[in-house]
Amino acid sequence: MASAPQSQLPLFYQALEPLSSEAHANYKLRPADKAKFVVGQHAIPLTVDEFTLVQRYMPIVFTVGENPVPIGLMGMNEGVNVFVDNEGGFAQNGMYIPAYIRRYPFMLAKLHPDAQELSLCFDPTTDLIGAFEEGEPLFEDGKPSEFVTSVLKFNETFEEAGARTGNFMKDLEEMGLLMDGEVTIQQEGNEQPFIYRGFQMVNEEKLNDLRGDQLRKIHKNGMLPLLYAHLFSLSLMREIFGMQVTQGKMPTPELQLQA
Template structure:
């Protein structure tokens, strides 16, 4: 279970409240944020979307938020997010679904147990007086369940992309202050590989709901690198 996260428990948290999150300071050092298929459309309006090879060899998708490690160009000095779409992994804080053990499929609704968030007096109730989850907690459960389900669906689609050989490792190149720079460690869908797909593999993609749409959104989103360069230039000029 993640550090600082504890399972919500009526015996422990029945009379506890949680302060409302009013800024995104918790994400100020996120230079990438993982996303699921259903987020591609909105995410592409502001961020480049790339793919990552995980330690277990699976593939996930992520938005690039900064050009340097621990740099988030989309949070201002007041902790406000500066564009309209905020990745769900950022919005879910301070809640998360966490496996009850590394080998278990059972998930527990957990909360960051930081004392600056959980207290006895201020904020939103976590439980009702009868020990049942509050309306806010039920809303969070529904939101996290949606994310969890989309993560599984997305994982299957990304695995298909990997199995048919569409990924290429690529350093994303950009110009900063007249100097050529690049950031690597990512994968993108190779357009030439996509064009040369066999009919059999192309049909596999067509059968995935929104699959082809996600591919084209991803490819188009790479143009957002220039948006990051612009934001980085503004940040450095301050």
């Protein structure tokens, strides 16, 4: 059976297998109200389409190094996610859940490095898909079910949003708007502050200094609201920190955030 390349698998995925009407004819997706795969994951990839929704719940920052990407912080330290319990249940009813989480265990991937098209795949190690008696059927009469059709559409939309995100990040770098981020939080009762680094953010001073063609560009292409959504969300770092305190998930002082 053909399988997608297994090297450098994205976050959450342990393996990838193309969905097949022959191999998975009787497979179903088991209903689940928990996401155990998110437990302990403090940073989740985002698309620019989500910025205005995510900014209400979690800080939006950018990774360091080559090819930075936007991420939503669900915790201020590695191994900490303040939005899910130990079983993967979401603590806040009605909160926005990033599309990256919602697409699991499916994703579009190339079956071969030189393939021109993306194929709908799933993580075969998940306990959400299998030959179950109950659940959403993946195939009906040898054809993709309506559910699978909707999953495919969702993943296609996600890939399109990913392309827009790539263009957004390219523009940010070309305009030199990214800078190393740092936040210092002083907790009452601790002599040493908690210092978080290891992420990037938009340089607000440079943003305000944009003039001429660059300023017209970010107005025309819709970047400006996204940039301010990111900047407004940064105030939530202290709120996430407070949630860690409340939940007893505090690290030792002076640990760096690894975005």
